[in-house]
Amino acid sequence: MGKFTIGWCASCNLPLLAGSCERCGGSSQEVQITPPGDVRPAFEGDLDLLSETVDRQFGEGVGKKIFPNDKLVLLNSTPAIDRADEVIMDGCVLGLLRYDPKELKFEFSPRCEGARRIFGAGGGKWVKIDEGAVKPVLDGSNVLAPGVIAADPKIEADEEVYILSPDDLVLAVGRSRMGASSMMDGRKGMAVKIRQVEPPRKPSILKGGQTWEDAVEANRKFLKKSEEKAKHFIRSVVEKIPRQLAVAYSGGKDSLATLLLVREAGEDPTIIFVDTGLEFPETVENVRRVARSFGLKLIVEAAGDAFWQAFEFFGPPGRDYRWCCKTCKLGPTAKLIREKFPGGCIVFLGQRKYESDRRYRQPRIWGNPWVPGQIGASPIKDWKALHVWLYIFYKGAEFNSLYKSGFSRIGCWMCPASEIWEFKLVEKKHPELWQRWDEVLKAYASESGYPDEWLSHAFWRWQALPEGQLRLAQELGLKFEPKPRAPCGKIKYRILPGFSPCKDGQISVEGSFDRTPDLERAANLLTTLGEVRSSEKLGVIKVKIHGAEASVFRTGKFRVIARDERRAVESASLIVKGIIRADGCVGCGVCASRCPRGAIFISGGHAVITQACTKCLECYEYCPVLYFE
Numbered sequence: 001m002g003k004f005t006i007g008w009c010a011s012c013n014l015p016l017l018a019g020s021c022e023r024c025g026g027s028s029q030e031v032q033i034t035p036p037g038d039v040r041p042a043f044e045g046d047l048d049l050l051s052e053t054v055d056r057q058f059g060e061g062v063g064k065k066i067f068p069n070d071k072l073v074l075l076n077s078t079p080a081i082d083r084a085d086e087v088i089m090d091g092c093v094l095g096l097l098r099y100d101p102k103e104l105k106f107e108f109s110p111r112c113e114g115a116r117r118i119f120g121a122g123g124g125k126w127v128k129i130d131e132g133a134v135k136p137v138l139d140g141s142n143v144l145a146p147g148v149i150a151a152d153p154k155i156e157a158d159e160e161v162y163i164l165s166p167d168d169l170v171l172a173v174g175r176s177r178m179g180a181s182s183m184m185d186g187r188k189g190m191a192v193k194i195r196q197v198e199p200p201r202k203p204s205i206l207k208g209g210q211t212w213e214d215a216v217e218a219n220r221k222f223l224k225k226s227e228e229k230a231k232h233f234i235r236s237v238v239e240k241i242p243r244q245l246a247v248a249y250s251g252g253k254d255s256l257a258t259l260l261l262v263r264e265a266g267e268d269p270t271i272i273f274v275d276t277g278l279e280f281p282e283t284v285e286n287v288r289r290v291a292r293s294f295g296l297k298l299i300v301e302a303a304g305d306a307f308w309q310a311f312e313f314f315g316p317p318g319r320d321y322r323w324c325c326k327t328c329k330l331g332p333t334a335k336l337i338r339e340k341f342p343g344g345c346i347v348f349l350g351q352r353k354y355e356s357d358r359r360y361r362q363p364r365i366w367g368n369p370w371v372p373g374q375i376g377a378s379p380i381k382d383w384k385a386l387h388v389w390l391y392i393f394y395k396g397a398e399f400n401s402l403y404k405s406g407f408s409r410i411g412c413w414m415c416p417a418s419e420i421w422e423f424k425l426v427e428k429k430h431p432e433l434w435q436r437w438d439e440v441l442k443a444y445a446s447e448s449g450y451p452d453e454w455l456s457h458a459f460w461r462w463q464a465l466p467e468g469q470l471r472l473a474q475e476l477g478l479k480f481e482p483k484p485r486a487p488c489g490k491i492k493y494r495i496l497p498g499f500s501p502c503k504d505g506q507i508s509v510e511g512s513f514d515r516t517p518d519l520e521r522a523a524n525l526l527t528t529l530g531e532v533r534s535s536e537k538l539g540v541i542k543v544k545i546h547g548a549e550a551s552v553f554r555t556g557k558f559r560v561i562a563r564d565e566r567r568a569v570e571s572a573s574l575i576v577k578g579i580i581r582a583d584g585c586v587g588c589g590v591c592a593s594r595c596p597r598g599a600i601f602i603s604g605g606h607a608v609i610t611q612a613c614t615k616c617l618e619c620y621e622y623c624p625v626l627y628f629e
């Protein structure tokens, strides 16, 4: 994705959205960061977390010395299987704050500049190397034991350390591969595996005393200009599409900025809020307060207990099994639009292209096939998170207090798209909410025969674990094989078609059977529908059916993704028939005698499909298991 940077004014020590600082007129210096570079401010909760983590790792009191209260800190989320934020202060990246999904704790991995400050604060563990080892380390070598001239005696193997030159300047950071005594007793071998190097120097500490108001001042013209552009967009949409006007306000920062802009454009929109029944109390309260403060009409559509009722049949929602968006969001949204806006409406939403690939590709104005009559439009599509936040600060708007507690996004508190650290924060902030979810998941885990880690490490977020999670499960020595469930009688199933508003409008059908399928038999029978790939390790069968892709999980759940609704629903119906046949086959042989290709034989009391199958579906016509369904 190339180089990503954010601007910084070194003389004012403030982040910049444009090329120069409007406070001092100085030019912006670029700070290189990891894509997509959607940086956000660190709030009180984040700063406390940073300080606590640094203190635990590098010594009491070091955290506050490195991250004093009078400096602005930014966080840049980087791709990882749980939280991994680059921490930016004084115009440079000081390190990575990451949540370890195996050990279930936060860690701060300093870059050289972070380590210089830790060293300056008298914290951390150090290894001093001789002059002859400096150049090889700067050239990319690890630190070898013979090059070590001194080391913190407390160092043990596999600890965070920084490397000092003979004149006590930090030049590298890494992890120890042996304890201090082994480093010093002249043994051979790698003493420290290096993560990052820089020429040895003193820390580049800039002056403190900044506030977010200062950051607004440094970016005022840019904010004003982008506000004008957004207002122009809003007015042109309103002119072109003469319908009732609404803002979908979720209680989050993006929809707040959108609401502020629509107001600035001179409009008095209706605020619509879909309460999924899984909202934080702070969010519900914030929505009401914001509507009151602007004197705007608020329409709330509540999903009520829909999630908990549907859970009974569908089980835990997953990133690859997102039934909850449909019951809790799509359904109530469609109802609200149908009932309150019978003539259709334009809904301004706070969607930004930096949030996901799909949003990147989505146009600025779009129609929603699942919510007829609604035209969506986003005035902040090109804004980054920092831009949104500076605009909110610029307008002095009150925002959801959850951000200050350390949450980086607002939504359902048990959303399967959340990371483990977020769940830990929910548990801490709202134990009463978490307790209910914990009890429901514990009961499900015990029924399915899953170990405790399925819950503690939040593996419930997938039906089939992706690569990184699978590796983590293997490291923890875990396997998730559900206890077979095979109730007597006819197979029962339920499906939920629709687009997933939380999954960027992906069109899918999620379904659940009341039993776990025999994957081997199902994989064979489903070859009548399309190309089948099955993975015993992941516990999933994938079937390609005419422009749709179906995944049947060993848990008895399934999902079909397609480009359009018709294809998704038709494919799901075929999957259901295939699974019913595989489950109920009595080996009567009717299909074998009807198959025009002779592609079926009976073995062990079941139909077996061979490679001669041309997927004509003739055999489905005569199968008595389907006939009596």
Ligand code: SF4
Binding pocket: 528, 594, 595, 596, 597, 598, 599, 600, 609, 612, 613, 614, 615, 616, 617, 618, 619, 620
């Ligand atoms: S009738 Fe024969 S060829 Fe046609 S789908 Fe069934 S097994 Fe395949």
Ligand code: SF4
Binding pocket: 581, 584, 585, 586, 587, 588, 589, 590, 591, 592, 606, 607, 622, 623, 624, 625
């Ligand atoms: S027709 Fe008979 S043998 Fe063929 S799948 Fe149905 S029950 Fe099994």
